[in-house]
Amino acid sequence: MDQITFLTQIIAPAFASGLLMTLALIAVAAPFGFLLGSAVAVGRAYGSPGVRLAAKGFVIFCKGCPLLLLLFILYFGMPSVGIVLTPFVASVIGFICCNAAYNSEYIRGAIHSIKDGQMTAAQALGMSKWQAVRWIVLPQALRKAFPGITNEFIYLVKYSSLAYMITLIELTGAAKMIATKYFMYNETFFCVGIVYLMLVTITTIAAHFIEKKYAIPAGQAACSPIA
Numbered sequence: 001m002d003q004i005t006f007l008t009q010i011i012a013p014a015f016a017s018g019l020l021m022t023l024a025l026i027a028v029a030a031p032f033g034f035l036l037g038s039a040v041a042v043g044r045a046y047g048s049p050g051v052r053l054a055a056k057g058f059v060i061f062c063k064g065c066p067l068l069l070l071l072f073i074l075y076f077g078m079p080s081v082g083i084v085l086t087p088f089v090a091s092v093i094g095f096i097c098c099n100a101a102y103n104s105e106y107i108r109g110a111i112h113s114i115k116d117g118q119m120t121a122a123q124a125l126g127m128s129k130w131q132a133v134r135w136i137v138l139p140q141a142l143r144k145a146f147p148g149i150t151n152e153f154i155y156l157v158k159y160s161s162l163a164y165m166i167t168l169i170e171l172t173g174a175a176k177m178i179a180t181k182y183f184m185y186n187e188t189f190f191c192v193g194i195v196y197l198m199l200v201t202i203t204t205i206a207a208h209f210i211e212k213k214y215a216i217p218a219g220q221a222a223c224s225p226i227a
Contacts, residue, residue: 003187010178011191018174019195025088025160025170029095030153036096037103037149038138044104045111046133055104062101068162070094075166087168091160099156106148110141143214150207157199171195 043055062070075090085093114137122132142149164173175192179185 006182006184006187007191010182011188014174014178015171015191015195018169018171021088021163021168021170022157022160022199025091025095025163025168026156028092029099029160030156032092033096033099033152033156034103034149036100038107038142040100040104041107041111041141042133042138044108046129058097059101059104062097063105067094067098067159068165070097071162071166087163087166090166091163091168095156095160098159099152102152102155103145103149106145106152107141109148110145111137113144114140146207146211146214150203150211153207154200154203157203158196161196 040055040058043051044059047055065073071090071094074085074094075087078085078090118136118140119129119132122136123129127135160170161172163170164176167173169177171192175188179188182188
């Protein structure tokens, strides 16, 4: 089989199916990872002692446990306690937990960079603590944390390849099956590397555009109107 035929008739159809699965993983895991990370960050910054302890424990576990091991626990370990997850669901849960843990650290750091006077001023105007967090602190923190969040999104694109280790045939899994079947490892993995490079490049360009559009102006960052 010549390389052109291999690329057009074998790799292209398999990669199309695998790419759709990879994009599905990212599309589900990224927004929930962001939302959970935001909630964990707010819980660690403003929650009760019990909430802070639980949020900190979540972050420590998810950051300390290798993602691949977490996927193994979810897919292979949970059935022993009566919880059976499909490969897709196990992958999504693992990715959400990992993504949320790191996002929460970026957002928590950004929250702590917001001046305390803004919270005091908001409460003096009649806002509750959580209203002030929702409308004053968090929007600013998210804009400051955006570079770190987008960096974690890029990591999500790349570590989505681990899903094939729990039998989910996404982009890397499709490449592994083709390479094993046809013994054309260089061609197959070079092509999958190009696809991941394209995904990361597109994500980086989009993130740069959004970051530039919503970045806090230097003067506004230095002198907040509420502080």
